[in-house]
Amino acid sequence: MSDIHVRRGETAILDRVEGELQIGNNARIEASNGKNVVVTKGIYLEGKAYVNCDLECDSLESKIFLSKIKETSLQSNRARLELTGRYAGKLEVNGNLTVHNQLNVSHSVRVKGFIDAGDIDVGGKVQADAVKCGNIRVGGRVDIQNTFEASSVNVGGKVAALGKVKIGDLSVGGEVEVGGGSITGNIRVGGKFVSRGQLEFGALLVYGKGFLPGGCKGRKVSTFGKLEVEGNITCDRIEVGGVIEISGDCHAEDIEVGGKFDVTGSLFVSDILEGYGVVEVVGNFESTKLRVSGKLTATRIIVKEAADISGKLETKEGLKARLMTVYGGSRCVGVLIGEMVEVGKSMDLAYGGAGINWLIKHHAILLNQAMSERGIWPGRGMARVEDVYGKEVVLGPMCRAERIFADIVKMEEGSAADQVTYTAEFKMDFGATVSEPPKKVTELPKPPF
DSSP states (O other), rough: OEEEOOTTEEEESSSEEEEOEETTEEEEEEESSSEEEEEEEEEEESEEEEEEEEEEEEEEEEEEEEEEEEEEETTTTEEEEEEEEOOOEEEESSSOEEEEEEEESSSEEESSSSSEEEEEEESSEEEEEEEOOOOEESEEEEOOOOOOOEEEEEEEEEEEEEEEEEEEEESSSSSEEOOOOEEEEEEEEEEEEEEEEEEEEEEESSSSEEEEETTTTEEEEEESSSEEESSEEEEEEEESSSSSEEESEEEEEEEEEEEEEEESSOEEEEEEEEEESEEEESEEEEEEEEEESEEEEEEEEEEEEEEEEEEEEEEEEEEEEEEEEEETOEESSSOOOEEEEEEOOOOOTTTTTOOOOHHHHHHHHHHHHHHHTTTOOOOOSOOOOOOEEEEEEEOOOOOOEEEEEEEEEEOOOOEEEEEEEEEEEEETTTOOSSOOEEEEEESSSOOOO
């Protein structure tokens, strides 16, 4: 059978079309075998089309169809030809739809079964039980009940894919809800992002609100809105410009916080945490390196290498690091344990400036201003600490400690301590004070952990 044109409002009973199929507005297609219609070339829609069977074709599209040709005479005696037309294209399929190449419809596509297509470009809405395609671009909304597989997804409004997804890049202007699966590329959502099942993701950027269940794994999370994680999460890099709340444990390679980061479980960072905002960990926190210029709270903190504190640190059991620097104006609540502990050092003006995301840094500046209004002065003024254990402890000018236990202790001008216990050397500059006479011992008491 060669090219076929089904006229407006007609019903055509077809089997295999060896050519093109043009479907008029409000026309219907039925299968003579009761199962499917196969079109070897393209299908063209003139308006709304109903297909009551499976449909397979090379391509499917809607074009501008001429509806009026008008010739008018002007005063210049020149003829003008007016061509008026309309964009059309609305398809309903009571079955499955297979398009080997391009599916391009201006209005909407509704398929009761699955859509298997090369690329999909729809101006309005797509509805299907399942979708498998290359690139899909939809101006309005996508509703998929089961599986959704695509190389890239670009939707202006909303995506609701309630089953498992397997997607490359995802860009949505409004809201996204998926049932779990994998989105391995970049995820950019202007409004709300929700995954109901475990999700493996690439780079998730949330401007509005986001929700992830426990057990998700990703390469990167960046949020300038709010992200809630209901359970444990593993992510290589986390950037917090807004708020992230994790109701479980968090494992990451590095974390940068300019807003607020809450973890109700424990936090494990294999490289570095840079906290320019507020970090609150209910459980323990372990990291290789730590840099804080905002606020950090945890039950116990263990840092394998260097910990730099400029702001407020609160622990129930203490902080342990190989090298520790507490900058001027900082406040540490809890025991400090380290090989080298320096309290009251002036902070380098470049501290925290290199490499930090500019918007996260902006959030951090606003937060530090608010902290200053409450009497916390990161990098300036007197540093206050409680008990300190170390091989060498230096208490800088105008700084205060409770008890110091170290092999070597140096107290600079204007510093003060309640008690000093040492084994090798004790130096005290003019104006430094110790409430009790310093005590030299052969063995120091062991730190809490």
